[in-house]
Amino acid sequence: MKKLIAVCVLALSGCAGSPPAPPYVEVKVPVAVPCRTADVARPAFTVEQLPIGSPIDIQMRALRAERHQRIGYERELLAANEACK
Secondary structure (H helix, E strand, O other): HHOOOOOOHHHHHHHHHHOOOOOOOOOOOOOOOOOOOOOOOOOOOHHHOOOHHHOHHHHHHHHHHHHHHHHHHHHHHHHHHHHOO
């Protein structure tokens, strides 16, 4: 009986000396999410619609108008790109 008590005491003292379980650490990992934005429609640029041999003043007006169209189109593309970030 004394041997059994000695073995139990040794077994319990062995369990008391074990290190505690490590604490859980929350790790945040970025996950890729597909972008769901509407497609930006390409505008019909004015220079593409000019007939060949148009006078220079009409070509210049069309180029100025196309510049504004391109700026608007680029802003729409940038807005769609920013929405995906």
